[in-house]
Amino acid sequence: MEYKENLLSYEDYRTLRESVGWHLFSKNQMQQALDNSLYTIVAVENNQSVGMGRLIGDGMYFLIVDVVVHPVFQKCGIGTNIMNMLLKYVEKKTPTGGRSSVQLVAEKGKEPFYEKLGFKTIPNEFCGSGMRKVIHK
Template sequence: MESKSTKGAPNSTNNSYEIIERSPTVSEHQALWDSVSWGNLDTGMSEQSIANSIYAVVVEIEGQAVGMGRIVGDGAMYFYLQDVAVHPDHQGHGLGKRIVERLLAYIRQHKHEKGIAFVGLFASQGKEPFYEQFGFKDHSPGMTGMFTVFEPTAPQE
């Protein structure tokens, strides 16, 4: 993925945030997951997940990754926002909004020209209003988002 960046509003130390079109590194991905209490990720799983992204952005300040967001899906009709996270020390500066705006702009530009795009996400509890500002809504009771989790398989002996 070609790296492009835009500067953002200065923070309290008069430095600016930069949104860069690139995937997070495995260590950045794991550190940001941990910072927002999503749990620990296996290195191999993180690496494969990042590699299979359609598009990603990372927010940096002074070369340090403090936010990220990824798109996964089929690249034509179905797109899912994943791993939209901003380190708690950097929340409240509009970074999450800027990440989602960049991800949605990518989808608008790259969805199949003759069809609609279905864009989904799972919002952490209490974060629903944040995503509603972008047009996301709970479609129940007419439609229910569902998922299942496959636990790790025990090693064969």
């Protein structure tokens, strides 16, 4: 498995979202979202993109979005590796003496995965649960 930083393409983004049944936005919206990402990860196996994650934010508040692993490749540690890389990026960008708030919205039923990574659940009626982790340095 190879993990590539900041090389998530529109085609891979679209295909991975479709693989888990997520709704698509317009091509222009998706490309703009990719262009405006702070940091992206794509997991590649045999020249096929099988997982991804994106980070957006302003330097104090970060939002992890679009963490997807193709169903055929789930339960192999790919999602954990992607999350660890996203969190390591935030830690690297958090200045000494500072702190960063990292948030995400978990799909319903996926909360335990994120809790294992140190996120706390913030109940939310809208969809799944909001999750938050604070990184101190």
